[in-house]
Amino acid sequence: MTSAAGWSAGYVTDTAYMRGYYPEQSPVQLALAALLMGVQTDLPGPSDEVSYLELGCGQGFGATVLAAANPGWRITAVDFNPAHVAAARRTAAELGLANIRFLEADLATLPEDPLMAEIPEADVASLHGVWSWVSPEVRGGIVRLLRARVRPGGLVHISYNALPGWQSALLLQRLVREAGRRLAHGSIEQARAGLDLVRDLMAAEADGLAKSTRVTDILRLLEKAAPDYIAHEYMNGCWSPCWHADVATDLAAAKLDYIGSARLLTNFNDLMLTEAQRAIANRFADPLMRELVVDACNEPTLRHDIYVRGTRRLSIGARDTALEAVTLALPMPPEEMIYAVTVPAGRASLNEAYYRPMIEHLAEGPCTVGELLALPALAGHARNPTEVVGMLLGSGQALALARPGTPMNNVSRHLNALTRTRYLNADTMTRPSAMACPALAGGLPTALAHFYVAERFAAAGGIDATGIDTEAWARQLAPADAPAEGIAALAKQMADEVRRHGRLWRWLGIA
Ligand SMILES: C[S@@+](CC[C@H](N)C(=O)[O-])C[C@H]1O[C@@H](n2cnc3c(N)ncnc32)[C@H](O)[C@@H]1O
Structure with a gap:
């Protein structure tokens, strides 16, 4: 359901x-x-003077994590829903965060609003889950805002539902919204009623649904999705998935150039396309046409595109020097390293002779890509920092430390404790969240139950400490009536979490 006052322009x-x-x-x-x-761009550290702008920030959790982890940054986050802004401001006030501002404003009209004077020029702007869910008027406002407030050389991240990925499931969204609005009251109930109707139609063999494997996949995923997510995803009046080239054309009015994807592996055509597909993509020099071929081959439903306001190209040497300076940390024990990664083009093998020495070295502690490439065991191998950074970070088997050695700060500890106390309960243990962490200049994705494990681990004082009694921890966290097997299983999960992430928490100063 949208607002009675009509200010939402069809948005939930x-x-x-x-x-x-x-x-x-x-x-x-x-x-x-x-x-x-x-x-060309700089890797921002927590004390650098970075101005970050988020458009459509929801309840502002992501922006708050960035503000806590990066005291030097100035963060401005905008949303038109006063309930979202009120929740975000409450948390910021509770933490005493002075480097973040939440503005309540409609993106359709903000560029012409006096509030615009309060938005500083941004080094980085991000809009996640907004563009394909809002009206053409709101998109127009976003483009005017980006044009006026992204600094020359600044980066813009934009995620959106994409075509052709959504092509075969357009009917699914239309049915959910149209049927839901007629059958129930309130967005969550409407989405539920709409999805029930879709399932009934599938059972009745409606060709438009039953023949689409994409629809079946989406319905399976939605079984586990949060009701508020489904409502925002399916009940918006203006939802309209977009072609990459159309978004690029719209953003060109803000002098923004498309440069690649925020999902790192997506930037490697060798991983995204088979040899035959690559040969077709290579017939074109125009990046928009090549991207259309990539989308035709992979059909992503959500794109995470990056634009820059004025591209400055680096020489290969300068790029490699910048990448060699990046510090990596191993987020898991070395024996869990996966050397054959599944990618759209098939299986990408990470040459063990090349990567194993790096992983073993990283198991001892964070170090730069340059240090890894200089390992004696790698003598004779090509020095390829682009591949190392892309593959290790892109496959989630390394983390980049923006400023290694930066200690935890009080406000990050406070936010992490607040996230745990406010949101962790027996029903939310596996729910994803993130711990604020200055060494990462951002958040460490962590399930809510593991916030508690990290806290107890920090209090125990070390990996080999006798204070690590996960049985006792599990008893404290589990509901009072939990059966003994349930507590034992939770204790085992906690011990496993300490084994897998304890060292990382130490390196990051989290524990
Ligand atoms: C799907 S949510 C994404 C929230 C947040 N970016 C996140 O990823 O958690 C989209 C957000 O855009 C906001 N929004 C929608 N239309 C807007 C408008 N015209 N002006 C400002 N915010 C808007 C909604 O209130 C909502 O919080």
Whole structure:
């Protein structure tokens, strides 16, 4: 359901959007992607003077994590839903965060509003889950705002539902919204009623649904999705998935050039396309046409695109030097390293002779890509920092430390404790969230139950400490009536979490 007062222009406002942290929005991740694509940019650290702007920030969790982890940054986050802004401001006030401002404004009209004077020029701007869900008027306002407020050389992250990925499921969304509005009251109930109707039609063998494997996949995923997510995803009046080239054309009016994806592996055509597909893509020099071929071959439903306001290309040497300076940390024990990664083009093998010595070295502690490439065991191998950064970070088997050695700060500890106490309960243990962490200049994605494990681990004082009694921890966290097997299983999961992430928490100063 949209607002009775009509201010929402068809956008869902009767239920708040869930809190989430999305690494693709992190300025460090965006800068790394830009570097990989050979575009000049700096890796921002927590004390640098960075101005970050988020448009359509929801309840502001991601922006708050960035503000806590980066005291030097100035963050401005905008949303038109007063309930979202009120929740975001409350948390910021509770933390005493002075480097973040939440503005309540409609993006359709903000560029012409006096409030615009309060938005500083942005080094990085991000809009996640907004563009394909809002009206053409709002998109127009976003383009005018980006044109006026993104600094020359600044980066913009934009995610949106994409075509042709959504092509075979357009009917699904239309049915959910149209049927839901007629059958129930309130966005969450409407989405539920609409999805029930879709399932009934599938059972009755409606060709438009039953023949689409995409529809079947989406319905399976939605079984586990949060109701507020489904409402915001399916009940908006203006939802309209977009072609990449159309978004690029719209953003060109803000002098923004497309440079690549915030999902790092997506930037490697060798991983996204088979040899035959690559040969077709290579018939074109125009990046928009090549991207259309990539989308035709992979059909992503959500794109995470990065634009820059004025591209400055780096020489290969300058790019490699910048990438060699990046510090990596191993987020898991070395024996869990996966050397054959599944990618759209098939299986990408990471040459063990090349990567194993790096992983073993990283198991001892964070170090730069340059240090890894200089390992004696790698003598004779090509020095390829682009591949190392792309593959290790892109496959999630390394983390980039923006400023290694930066200690935790009080406000990040406070936010992490607040996230745990406010949102962790017996039903939310596995729900994803993120811990604020200055060494990462962002968030460490972590399930809510593991916030508690990290806290207890920090209090225990070390990996080999006798204070690590996960049985006792599990008893404290589990509901009072939990059966003994349930507590034992939770204790085992906690011990496993300490084994897998304890060292990382130490390196990051989290524990
Ligand atoms: C799907 S949510 C994404 C929230 C947040 N970016 C996140 O990823 O958690 C989209 C957000 O855009 C906001 N929004 C929609 N239309 C808007 C408009 N015209 N002006 C400002 N915000 C708007 C909604 O209130 C909602 O919080």
